[in-house]
Amino acid sequence: MSDRKIILFALYRNINAIRPLEVTVINQKDVVPWKFPPKHEFMYGEWLREQFDKGAIPEPTYDPDLAILLSQLRENSINLFGPEATEVIEPVPMTDIRRAIKESLPGLIASIEGDEHNVILTLARMWLTSSSGRICSKDQAAEWAIPKLAKEHATLLEKAKKAYLGDYDDKWEGMETEIIELVNYLKRSIESSLNI
Structure with a gap:
């Protein structure tokens, strides 16, 4: 556990609109060095609520769409804790x-x-x-x-x-x-x- 880094980022969204939280957890070792498709350890969004309510927690998954999310993160994130996204995630x-x-x-x-x-x-x-x-x-x-x-x-x-x-x-x-x-x-x- 000691080799894991805690890094929190938020992608900028329209602050005038209230939206449910979406959470994606990645292991830096799965995306650095960069390889396609990237993998996430955990994901939560409203589209998964019914699955979560039934007790089904998604497994770690290779997800091509994560490439786009990580690219957005590098360009538009707000750092909440730890190093900047551009310091820990390579360009896609x-x-x-x-x-x-x-x-x-x-x-x-x-x-x-x-x-x-x-x-x-x-x-x-x-x-x-x-x-x-x-x-x-x-x-x-x-x-x-x-x-x-x-x-x-x-x-x-x-x-x-x-x-x-x-x-x-x-x-x-x-x-x-x-x-x-x-x-x-x-x-x-x-x-x-x-x-x-």
Whole structure:
């Protein structure tokens, strides 16, 4: 236990919106030196609440999406205790971020039911990152993507952004066809940007 380092970071989020806590625990030895896919020891987020309530605690897992999270951490974290993120976590190569997007895409799309605004916004963020190499918040990604979309898609993405910010009732019943069309458009745009 003595060789373990305690390092606490918080990723900056919109402080005007109250959101549930998400926790990811990594062992520095699993990400330094950098290798893909990275591994987390423990993860908690609201999407896992039902699993936790049933007493099922997730095992340590290799997770391609963690490459994106670690890259965000290096750029946007607020140090709560210990050394800065840039001192203990190596840069994540853009090739691995692009690979993480490619590998995460099918599972993300499969999880859309009941999580529409999150999936739609994550797809917008994947599109922005795969196109420009920048990683930003979901609402910023929506702002980037909206002018590039047809009106019906832009309207739906704007609703997802408002739901994320707490400015729209997160109800998607009756919009299934429009959601599928937007998701398919975003998927094709991401794949095109990744040259798939």
